[in-house]
Amino acid sequence: MSAPAPRPGSSWRRTRLITMRELRERMHQRAYRIGLVVGALLAAAAVAVPTLLGAGDDDPTLQRVPVAFADAGSPAAAKARGDALDAQLRAQGNPTVRVRLESAEAARELVSDGTKDFAVIVRGAASDPRVAVLARTGGDGDPAPVLAALEHLAVQARLDAVAPGEADKVLAPLAVGSQEIDSGGPSSAATAVVSVFGLIVYIAGILLMTSYATGIVSDRAGRVTERLLTAARPQEHLAGKLLGVGAAGLLQIGVWLLGGLVAAAVLSGSIGDTFEGVPISLIVYFPISIILTYLSYAALSTVLVLPVRKTEDVGGALGPATMIQIVTFILASGNLRPGAAVPGFVEVLSYVPFFSPLLMMIRIAAGGVPFWQVLVSALITLIASAILVRVAAPAYARYAIEAPGGKGLGAALATLRR
Amino acid sequence: MLEQGRVGLSAEHLSRRFGDVVAVDDLNFELPAGQVIGLLGPNGAGKSTTIRMAMGLLDPDGGSIAWNGTPAAGLDRRIVGYLPEEIGVYERMTVRDHITFFAELHGRSRSDARGAAERWAERLELPAAAVVSSLSKGNQQRVQLASALGHDPELIVLDEPFSGLDPIGQTVVEDLMTELAATGATLVLSSHDLERVERFCSYVALISSGRLRYDGSVDGLRARHPQLRRRVLELAEASPALESALPALERVDAHDPLRLAVQLDDMEPEPLLRAALDHGARVVGLAVVEPTMRELFVREVEAA
Numbered sequence: 001m002s003a004p005a006p007r008p009g010s011s012w013r014r015t016r017l018i019t020m021r022e023l024r025e026r027m028h029q030r031a032y033r034i035g036l037v038v039g040a041l042l043a044a045a046a047v048a049v050p051t052l053l054g055a056g057d058d059d060p061t062l063q064r065v066p067v068a069f070a071d072a073g074s075p076a077a078a079k080a081r082g083d084a085l086d087a088q089l090r091a092q093g094n095p096t097v098r099v100r101l102e103s104a105e106a107a108r109e110l111v112s113d114g115t116k117d118f119a120v121i122v123r124g125a126a127s128d129p130r131v132a133v134l135a136r137t138g139g140d141g142d143p144a145p146v147l148a149a150l151e152h153l154a155v156q157a158r159l160d161a162v163a164p165g166e167a168d169k170v171l172a173p174l175a176v177g178s179q180e181i182d183s184g185g186p187s188s189a190a191t192a193v194v195s196v197f198g199l200i201v202y203i204a205g206i207l208l209m210t211s212y213a214t215g216i217v218s219d220r221a222g223r224v225t226e227r228l229l230t231a232a233r234p235q236e237h238l239a240g241k242l243l244g245v246g247a248a249g250l251l252q253i254g255v256w257l258l259g260g261l262v263a264a265a266v267l268s269g270s271i272g273d274t275f276e277g278v279p280i281s282l283i284v285y286f287p288i289s290i291i292l293t294y295l296s297y298a299a300l301s302t303v304l305v306l307p308v309r310k311t312e313d314v315g316g317a318l319g320p321a322t323m324i325q326i327v328t329f330i331l332a333s334g335n336l337r338p339g340a341a342v343p344g345f346v347e348v349l350s351y352v353p354f355f356s357p358l359l360m361m362i363r364i365a366a367g368g369v370p371f372w373q374v375l376v377s378a379l380i381t382l383i384a385s386a387i388l389v390r391v392a393a394p395a396y397a398r399y400a401i402e403a404p405g406g407k408g409l410g411a412a413l414a415t416l417r418r
Numbered sequence: 419m420l421e422q423g424r425v426g427l428s429a430e431h432l433s434r435r436f437g438d439v440v441a442v443d444d445l446n447f448e449l450p451a452g453q454v455i456g457l458l459g460p461n462g463a464g465k466s467t468t469i470r471m472a473m474g475l476l477d478p479d480g481g482s483i484a485w486n487g488t489p490a491a492g493l494d495r496r497i498v499g500y501l502p503e504e505i506g507v508y509e510r511m512t513v514r515d516h517i518t519f520f521a522e523l524h525g526r527s528r529s530d531a532r533g534a535a536e537r538w539a540e541r542l543e544l545p546a547a548a549v550v551s552s553l554s555k556g557n558q559q560r561v562q563l564a565s566a567l568g569h570d571p572e573l574i575v576l577d578e579p580f581s582g583l584d585p586i587g588q589t590v591v592e593d594l595m596t597e598l599a600a601t602g603a604t605l606v607l608s609s610h611d612l613e614r615v616e617r618f619c620s621y622v623a624l625i626s627s628g629r630l631r632y633d634g635s636v637d638g639l640r641a642r643h644p645q646l647r648r649r650v651l652e653l654a655e656a657s658p659a660l661e662s663a664l665p666a667l668e669r670v671d672a673h674d675p676l677r678l679a680v681q682l683d684d685m686e687p688e689p690l691l692r693a694a695l696d697h698g699a700r701v702v703g704l705a706v707v708e709p710t711m712r713e714l715f716v717r718e719v720e721a722a
Contacts, residue, residue, distance in 0.1 A: 014523055017523055021519055183424075226502045227520070231524050401475050
């Protein structure tokens, strides 16, 4: 059986071979392919069904603009002027813009807390209104339709009382003042999108980490690790597994998201409309957040599953990692409010591995995060993950050889100490 | 030191513990390169631990183990082929992909590995396109063997290679071992199948309780136990009179009164024949029988 001499093999080559094997094996699984299609269909349905069933007052396509008639005199008078403004907006071809009648203070609050991008406060009589537009810094709302409708109503009111030769008074422009309000928090559009993104990062993190951890336990219990380690170093095996499982998982999640995006694009007319008002940095960071979440938790799971004997016990062993993910998700959800500034401790945690991928996304949604901070946070997570895998790899190998079926936590700790 | 040939696998004061259990205890040996070597020992003797240290899978607690002078930890993985005791295969891969994957991992190019996969699948009579999980355990063992050999290693360590194989599979592997030995590769065969070890191995290393009891040729092992060489008398019919007259005579098999044996040095052939004839025994044969590997093994382990 003579053959040409083997060519030199690099560490990266072996890692790549293991990665590609993992990826191919998963993609050839029927369950994976079914999951790919069903997941995409479910994502599309999740987007389409609420939209199709949600017609009426709760129609999410309606834009409700806070308007305060500060000098109306009575709630009834204010309501009458609000109704007239609504009617005029429809008459001017803006059927999706509606008046949300508020007091001046409430309208200001809605803008300052980030719930609305702008509000309109009207003072004076209908024929001579003085309008103040309160706009949130960085907001993308357009008050022009409301202002045009108010101007039209003012002209009409003047026409009723005008004397011959006073046409100039009728055509007097609307007095409009504007004020910017810096809320320091995410816009309502960014908040909505980051809520969905955060949920996906959370679910993807748990799914992919479990898939990876199950894979390494399965290899070890099936004794293939012993054979593999005669050809590759433990860290090459783990890195290949990590990348292969991750690539397969990310591909699957990507297809699911594509299903949702296509549904959203079909319903709204274009993909651009779906992300209107959402910072581009948030969209770019979203897949990075999934990758960082997966890498850090998969690295952690390498240590956590050392004492596991059977694949069915993986879920239990991953409890601590899952708890951290839940806490991170709660922190993210609890501190994600339109217009609300991100608390200091969340800013600190946005640099701490395991917490950082999701919490940095919240900060990006709120805006004002320098690029270097995002980079530093990502690098810390990457380095921590690499160190964790590097430290865990020899222990994993020793444990795979000495106790492939698992010998409990004590033995696992002993291999780590050695 | 080896009397002849160059040293292949060598261990010097090798030791390894697992908690309180001493698996390998100050083990020293020098095994020749280019031969088929039998690694023998009772269960728990430390054979698998020694093999795993030789493969660089376990670090010794003390001492060293080396191939051609290179410590196992720094050994080029392209030159070693290892068949573990238990089956460990990727069940969802095809036979072809499985062999290709491990050959590539051991440093072969993709095209070389593909070619090797086809060759080895054919050689071991495996369906190349079949998914490994669809194969019997015996055939999975063959897949594992092919995956250990696909990169043409020069040091081949086979831990119980006949385990799980049916007689046909055992014959295929036996033929393969003969071929591999002819190529000049070094084969280390760890097995409890002592008859096969005797048949294939020119050199044996016997370990018990983590220590080396013997390493050398099979003939050398026999020479250590001259008392196990016997003169065997074959009778046409049972002769209780002869058995009671000569207590030194023992049945080769306790249930067989037709084959009686005496230690070679205890009695010359002539007095033995005379005694048999004097007691009316009908002798049909007289031969010198060398001890089997099983007998040598038991004696060595008992002595330890």
